[in-house]
Amino acid sequence: xxxIENLVAGYGGVEVxxxxxxxxxxxxxxxxxxxxxxxxxxxxxxLSGMVAPMSGRILFEGRDVTRLTPRQRVELGIVQVPEGxxxxxxxxxRENLQLGGINARAKPNRxxxxxxxxxxxxxxxxRLSQDAGTLSGGEQQMxxxxxxxxxxxxxxxxxxxxxxxxxxxxxxxxxIVDRLHAEGLTILLVEQNLxxxxxxxxxxxxxxxxxxxxxxxxxxxxxxxxxxxxYLGL
Amino acid sequence: MRExxxxxxxxxxxxxxxxxxxxxxxxxSSYYLHIVILSLVYVALAxxxxxxxxxxxxxxxxxxxxxxxGAMLSSALLLKLGINMWLGLLISAAISGALGAIxxxxxxxxxxxxxSFVLITLAFAEMGGIIVEGWDFLGGASxxxxxxxxxxxxxxxxxxxxxxxxxxxxxAAICVLINVAILNAPLGYYLRTIRDxxxxxxxxxxxxxxxxxxxxxxxAALASVVGTAYVRYxxxxxxxxxxxxxxxxxxxxxxxxxxxxxxYGPALGALLLVPLGEILRGKLGSTLPGLHYFIYGVxxxxxxxxTPRGLLSYFELTWSHWRRR
Amino acid sequence: MSEFLQAIAQGVLIGSxxxxxxxxxxxxxxxxxxxxxxxxxxxxxxxxxxxxxxxxLSLDPYVSVFITVPVMMVLGTLxxxxxxxxxxxHQFLMIVQLTLGLSLVLQNGILMVFxxxxxxxxxxxxxxxxxxxxxxxxxxHVIAFGVSFALAIGLFIMLRxxxxxxxxxAVHQNAHAAALMGVDVGRVQVLTFALGIGILAIxxxxxxxxxxxxPTQGLRYTIITLLVVVLGGMTNFVGIMLGGLVIGISExxxxxxxxxxxxxxxxxxxxxxxxxxxxxxLTWSSSR
Numbered sequence: 001x002x003x004i005e006n007l008v009a010g011y012g013g014v015e016v017x018x019x020x021x022x023x024x025x026x027x028x029x030x031x032x033x034x035x036x037x038x039x040x041x042x043x044x045x046x047l048s049g050m051v052a053p054m055s056g057r058i059l060f061e062g063r064d065v066t067r068l069t070p071r072q073r074v075e076l077g078i079v080q081v082p083e084g085x086x087x088x089x090x091x092x093x094r095e096n097l098q099l100g101g102i103n104a105r106a107k108p109n110r111x112x113x114x115x116x117x118x119x120x121x122x123x124x125x126x127r128l129s130q131d132a133g134t135l136s137g138g139e140q141q142m143x144x145x146x147x148x149x150x151x152x153x154x155x156x157x158x159x160x161x162x163x164x165x166x167x168x169x170x171x172x173x174x175x176i177v178d179r180l181h182a183e184g185l186t187i188l189l190v191e192q193n194l195x196x197x198x199x200x201x202x203x204x205x206x207x208x209x210x211x212x213x214x215x216x217x218x219x220x221x222x223x224x225x226x227x228x229x230x231y232l233g234l
Numbered sequence: 235m236r237e238x239x240x241x242x243x244x245x246x247x248x249x250x251x252x253x254x255x256x257x258x259x260x261x262x263s264s265y266y267l268h269i270v271i272l273s274l275v276y277v278a279l280a281x282x283x284x285x286x287x288x289x290x291x292x293x294x295x296x297x298x299x300x301x302x303x304g305a306m307l308s309s310a311l312l313l314k315l316g317i318n319m320w321l322g323l324l325i326s327a328a329i330s331g332a333l334g335a336i337x338x339x340x341x342x343x344x345x346x347x348x349x350s351f352v353l354i355t356l357a358f359a360e361m362g363g364i365i366v367e368g369w370d371f372l373g374g375a376s377x378x379x380x381x382x383x384x385x386x387x388x389x390x391x392x393x394x395x396x397x398x399x400x401x402x403x404x405x406a407a408i409c410v411l412i413n414v415a416i417l418n419a420p421l422g423y424y425l426r427t428i429r430d431x432x433x434x435x436x437x438x439x440x441x442x443x444x445x446x447x448x449x450x451x452x453x454a455a456l457a458s459v460v461g462t463a464y465v466r467y468x469x470x471x472x473x474x475x476x477x478x479x480x481x482x483x484x485x486x487x488x489x490x491x492x493x494x495x496x497x498y499g500p501a502l503g504a505l506l507l508v509p510l511g512e513i514l515r516g517k518l519g520s521t522l523p524g525l526h527y528f529i530y531g532v533x534x535x536x537x538x539x540x541t542p543r544g545l546l547s548y549f550e551l552t553w554s555h556w557r558r559r
Numbered sequence: 560m561s562e563f564l565q566a567i568a569q570g571v572l573i574g575s576x577x578x579x580x581x582x583x584x585x586x587x588x589x590x591x592x593x594x595x596x597x598x599x600x601x602x603x604x605x606x607x608x609x610x611x612x613x614x615x616l617s618l619d620p621y622v623s624v625f626i627t628v629p630v631m632m633v634l635g636t637l638x639x640x641x642x643x644x645x646x647x648x649h650q651f652l653m654i655v656q657l658t659l660g661l662s663l664v665l666q667n668g669i670l671m672v673f674x675x676x677x678x679x680x681x682x683x684x685x686x687x688x689x690x691x692x693x694x695x696x697x698x699x700h701v702i703a704f705g706v707s708f709a710l711a712i713g714l715f716i717m718l719r720x721x722x723x724x725x726x727x728x729a730v731h732q733n734a735h736a737a738a739l740m741g742v743d744v745g746r747v748q749v750l751t752f753a754l755g756i757g758i759l760a761i762x763x764x765x766x767x768x769x770x771x772x773x774p775t776q777g778l779r780y781t782i783i784t785l786l787v788v789v790l791g792g793m794t795n796f797v798g799i800m801l802g803g804l805v806i807g808i809s810e811x812x813x814x815x816x817x818x819x820x821x822x823x824x825x826x827x828x829x830x831x832x833x834x835x836x837x838x839x840x841l842t843w844s845s846s847r
Contacts, residue, residue: 048738048739050735050738050739069743070738070739070741071738071741071742071743073741074739074740074741075741079739080739082735082736082739086733086735086736086739087736088728088729088732088733088736088737089732089733090728090732091725091728091729091732095725095728098722098725099722099725099726099729099737099740099742100740102722102725102726102740102741102742103740103741107722147740151740151741293652340835344834344835344836344838345838346834346835346838347789347838349594349785349789349793350789350834350838353782353785353786353789353827353830353834354830354831354834354835356782356827357824357827357828357830357831360824360827361824361827364820364821364824367820483659486652486656487656487659490650490652490653490655490656491653491656494650494652494653522671523670523671523674523675524666524667524668524669524670524671524675524774525667525671527663527666527667527670528663528664528667528668528670528671530663531660531661531662531663531664531667532660532664534656534657534659534660534663535642535657535660535661535664538646538653538656538657538660539642539645539646539657542645542646542649542650542653543649543650543653544653
């Protein structure tokens with residue numbers, strides 16, 4: 001479904017990703033691991049169209065999307081749930097969700113989709129009129145994921161969903177992730193939390209200094225000593 | 235960092251340029267000489283504003299006050315109280331500096347945002363203008379006429395033409411040098427941290443109030459001195475010219491287009507835009523009213539679109555590209 | 560006493576239009592960080608266009624507004640696309656200087672075409688008066704008040720209940736997240752600018768009847784709008800409308816009780832006092 005070929009990308013002329021190639025099949029849940037500045041968020045932003053690649057290609061469902069705008073990518077179904085949630089603080093939960101479904105493909109089904117999302121996150125249903133800025137970290141994460149789902153994603157990219165959350169919320173969120181995966185959603189999971197990712201993702205890529213250092217099924221990677229060293233930047 | 239400053243002072247390029255510039259009056263007609271003198275005035279003014287607006291990031295529109303005080307007050311002191319203009323220059327500079335300090339203090343004490351500061355300084359400038367226009371001592375609405383310039387240096391007279399030119403050249407050079415000095419001294423460093431992130435600067439213990447006041451005082455005093463010299467050159471102290479916010483808007487334009495916060499930026503901006511404005515006005519001013527300003531506006535827009543990071547950055551980049559070839 | 564009421568009434572009427580003008584500026588700032596210093600000159604342009612339409616076709620400003628609004632919006636879109644958008648992300652003061660250059664171009668363009676003499680554009684309602692008790696109100700001012708208020712309410716509803724309004728607020732609150740949701744940030748910016756210009760065109764027609772106009776008046780309107788916007792906390796809807804009323808009323812008091820030149824200072828004085836003691840401006844709890 002998704003093919004990234006030899007991607008080179010960065011900011012202001014400085015390369016962050018050097019020759020990265022990643023593949024995802026429909027329905028998979030793939031993890032993207034790596035230490036802090038390995039390039040995980042840059043890769044996700046390149047997929048979302050927020051960073052223009054210096055060279056390389058991105059193919060989605062067979063189409064070359066490398067030159068498409070962020071809006072076009074969302075309309076194709078490539079949706080990012082950003083690091084730090086980034087909910088719209090002075091808009092209500094309802095408005096945040098409505099905005100999630102603003103793209104042309106999702107808009108016709110918006111009310112139905114909203115019901116589905118609220119069924120998935122009953123806590124949000126209780127807080128529909130509350131300003132998103134007043135929600136707790138966990139609730140904001142729910143809202144951010146809900147917002148992403150409103151966009152009718154075909155590929156959902158989660159950037160550090162466990163960041164700053166209590167263990168209880170982390171479990172809750174990842175139960176939801178499993179559930180979405182079971183329903184057939186393709187998920188790219190970017191996480192700092194090694195164990196968590198290996199447990200929920202079928203396959204993983206480990207980025208080190210802008211390149212793919214290790215890739216493979218999670219249980220194989222788990223026992224690979226190189227993983228830990230790449231991870232700790234040793 | 236002091237080294238940079240001494241390097242500049244002893245740089246042959248600097249002195250070469252200065253000597254060449256000093257020789258200009260010998261080859262220019264009085265019309266063009268006037269334009270160059272005017273450009274130098276604005277080099278000095280824009281450079282002085284740069285200290286508070288470019289380096290410290292405090293966009294003050296109050297400078298017309300300081301220029302006006304330097305011009306009107308020293309003239310009034312001479313004409314009404316017989317006080318020598320050199321002394322008048324010092325008194326005006328001191329008062330401007332004090333006013334500047336008060337404004338900086340208000341900015342700090344009341345924690346004004348940037349746009350608030352702009353508008354409040356504008357408010358002060360407008361109020362100043364109204365006070366001057368209403369106060370006969372300062373010439374009221376009709377201004378003050380200075381005694382003829384007979385070249386008596388003791389009386390702050392430079393003999394018009396060439397003498398005025400050399401004085402302005404010196405003033406402009408001094409203002410730019412002060413920019414260089416500050417940028418290479420701890421003061422410049424503190425001002426830039428305040429500009430880039432005031433909260434962070436405060437968090438690491440930078441004394442915001444002291445440095446804001448310092449920048450404002452230096453800037454105001456310099457602007458005032460230039461004002462005094464300028465009014466001497468013009469011989470007529472025109473309140474509409476000297477106290478109006480238009481002059482401030484112009485110097486902010488020159489400083490920004492040339493390169494905000496850089497030592498040579500404002501000079502570059504003034505040296506390009508002042509002659510442009512004057513020549514446009516000279517050639518087109520009497521044809522269709524508004525035409526020369528229209529073209530001036532178009533040129534400004536074009537220059538900014540072409541060099542959005544300022545003229546100085548643009549030239550530096552082109553220079554380094556050219557050298558790499 | 561009647562002078563006092565007169566001042567208040569006049570201030571409220573004009574202040575509502577000032578508020579409307581400032582909303583346009585505030586919205587643009589919210590989505591792009593740009594402050595347009597040729598704001599007042601666009602108002603001026605709107606007024607002179609009405610004048611031209613009157614001279615050529617004898618159209619009352621309240622009618623010609625239907626022509627000037629689309630014309631100005633197209634012009635605004637072009638200006639934004641070619642002059643302002645390339646500058647977004649660059650130094651704030653540089654963008655300001657660009658808009659000041661634009662101000663010179665607009666002002667002097669008008670000067671070249673219309674000449675420098677103050678001109679009046681007659682309107683059917685121009686000299687009609689409305690009397691409420693002790694207060695004498697000029698009908699154009701009452702119309703201005705009604706339309707401004709209605710438009711402000713319309714804007715408020717648009718921002719709260721339409722997708723476009725939500726995208727504006729989203730871009731303002733977090734442009735990156737908005738883009739990730741598929742919002743075309745560039746399009747929101749240009750549409751917001753065009754919307755602001757359209758509002759300016761309407762406000763120009765509202766302010767026109769009975770007012771002599773000159774090409775150089777642009778700066779005055781720009782500064783008044785700036786005062787209102789900053790008073791309103793830059794992007795706070797209610798704050799801006801309140802700011803408009805405050806400035807309108809101070810201006811009215813100034814001109815009624817003091818001489819003209821001193822009166823023009825009143826808005827500044829009130830502005831300084833308010834900002835000194837309430838640096839966040841007149842922001843109203845939840846800023847939308």
